[in-house]
Amino acid sequence: MSFGPLIVQSDNTVLLETYHPQAGAAREALAVFAELERAPEHIHTYRITRLGLWNARAAGHDAEEILDTLNSYAKFPIPEAVKNSICDTVARYGKLEIVRDAEGALLIRSDRPDILREVVTDKKIAPLLLRERNESTYEVSDWARGELKQQLLKRGWPAADHAGYTPGDPHAVALVENDWQLRDYQRAAVSAFTRGGSGVVVLPCGAGKTLVGAGAIAEVSAKTLILVTNTVSARQWREELLRRTDLTPDDIGEYSGEVKEIKPVTIATYQILTAKRGGNYAHLSLLSVENWGLIIYDEVHLLPAPVFKLTAELQARRRLGLTATLVREDGREGDVFSLIGPKRFDVPWHELTAAGFIAPATCFEVRIDLDADTRMQYAAAEDRERYRIASTARQKIDIAREILAHHDGEQSLIIGQYIDQLEQIAEALDVPLITGQTPTSDREELFAAFRAGRVQTLVVSKVANFSIDLPEASVAIQISGSYGSRQEEAQRLGRILRPKSDGKQAHFYTLVTRDTVDQDFAQNRQRFLAEQGYAYELLTVQDLAAKYSADS
Template structure:
């Protein structure tokens, strides 16, 4: 036990760990804790991490065990690790790998749940939920379950605290021959220049001796998650369904597939509100899958999962997976499943369902590691505190809690601040990102810039994105439709004027819009505008929590008043 009061952390019996931010070992401890704990609070003095069953199981999936976790925790802890917590970590991590799901050789309609000990299956026999799924004891260390309940069984066992390693196998799907193209468009005989970490992500997904086939790859925006997906597709050589977050993303996936592989236009279909093509590789949106003609009606397009003999399903932006798609995914556990995301954070708390139904985290690379290697841009994060005009303050004082946040988020002084920031970066391509349409429309009018919202036709969106990428449009205002999977490689300044309460994933995705490598010093700037002395500041602290865990620090500045054109009065509105 560490008896000297020198460690950077205070470890408590309730599975929380306090990390002292001013400690010289802060950076090292933050990187270590991120491997087996989740950041839950990030005030200036001490950051609070929580060790959860899921964080430990993901650590185990990455090769850690109880001894390695406890060794690191002892090394970091100022006053040691409570013995009760040691026992709890050992118990939770011992459960990872103690249950395995395999095909039942004698009955193809069943899967077999095997346990390391008979006592473990004795425990499971006490759960009514498992009996309702048809789990029946078939021997000292094995039980049987109907094959159709394979996903639901894993989901329920994870919820009860018993993760399962799924070795029940995957169907190959319909064969589809493809290869990488070289720069000249010819077939290439190798890795097409996949970066080392992308190749490693593909290898980790395939698992030992190619036995893998379900898992999540976590990489920051701009790090080439699409390339990882195409790398898995090229290795498996099978028909594939790709699910993503928007029609813009559908077009980008299709463009990448046609540009970088030998697949032709007849091989790659789009399944959106505008066109419905089911081809050997089909790219669809989550919105289409969850569309129904009436509230409570059937999901019209959910049968896309069974339209072809898919050998692989790729869930792009897997942290956005809607509940109905989880239910469908539970039914297709015999199909290989790859999740791609910049953050496993889900604001609905369903990370456990991603773990059980898509698979554990099979590969992750910290954002700052990629930054140091030059694969993503270095970003200065600045929180600009905006004053509240007197008339707005009067309305704010008498408003309810929800309305107070809305008033603070829509502070009209933010338009002045955004204009001043844009003027301070005259050579940059600037994105202004916000949540509320009335605020964005006012900003568009004041800044003289075009606005993209959910109502903007896809053709017009594509034209505006192209103009921005080509440098003909230096300033673009976007709503939350640009949070995900929009390829704007030359954007180097993002100004966040409002957001969805305390959404950590949204903050990460918005910063991700400017992460692609930049020429020269490879530098970008992320400004978040927050009204001072308001509820918006509370939510801003939560929003940036994931990025804090990744090593980003926010400099806080106050917006100074600016004289009017007449020079007579200070101008805040």
């Protein structure tokens, strides 16, 4: 037993001593199967969850490897109950298998008839079955494949789905790797997806998830539906596919609030799919109306509930989820696992940073004191108003101005949650503002000007959280956020992680009002990035001024 940085506790939590020399290596190994729950300065708390273990198993890690990791870094012996729990949980994955027979009938089977009997008598599973073939095999209604996997996961028996996929209508696609090539990890991600047939690829923002999508399209070479967060993302996908593949403009259609095209490769927005007309989702049938061979879910952690529902009925289609984080603030990670597929591939963020594929980043939390009047207003406010008051403190405008002055000449983003606050700071600093109300054409024009360096600073709302390619952005100032959203923190840092042409380091600032709910939520938001090895340097306003003075 080593004197490592981990203490494994009997409640399946793991404590990580952040200042231990092996802390970085232990953190990377833990991220394969455990989730960070709390990240104070000295001790981080992880929890070993069933879903984390099953995702690890689906990605090729077994119980022996997981226990070896814990033994390698643990300070004390691992409790026997934890060992047994890990072995039992990992062993549950794949005890049930969904397959097709020679005639194409959908079956659930197991070499453990006792386990099969346990699940088929469940009142929510029994209606999904047609008949018993023998004690080891039941026939399943074809439409019930997705719902069956959801219910089995809830019962603690995640099924291995080997029932195969419809090929869809063929449409040959090839990558055109003239002045570029898929990186090794991107090629490995495509290969892992192809072997599995469906599932999720987890890569940091800026690591080229779109290229993984292009590689998957080329591998499948069939009609493809790509679901994205907004129209700007749809057009960026289109540009990348035209550049990286032999697809022509006539092959690619946009299905959004502005255009309704269905072509061999169709790019649709989540907004249009969930738009209602007369109380019904008027466009959701797009998911099933064509004989798609592949459906790609960009930013799968944001997949809306109505799309989940229909995806349950599309289990015969190959499905690829792309994301920087499997964290969902609505707790539906299990639905991603069962309906899109398990995690097939991921790469630690710091590994890609070390290789130069994403930019190194330094993170700062700047703590600001409310003035006396605002502090009294905060104290007297209802709970639901306190976050807005703390988040929109006017002092943040002056600090943002100071940060921009220090990073003069660098491409910078100011990101926030509240539109009135963003309007104030855009006016005060005399810089352009992009929100959800900004017309798509204006957004594209401003983003293009920013990429070209004609605009140095943009103020952006949460519309810039997702799938916006701004390669030279190197400074981000977060002035307010969506409460404690870990996924948002990851996305916002991701906006500045593209490698810079001059090798410049990225700087991520979060402005937080001290001793308020703004500070509490900031600590929760930072959990995911702490899991990836990013440490926030805590600064007061005075510390920031002293730091800048020393730097100059």
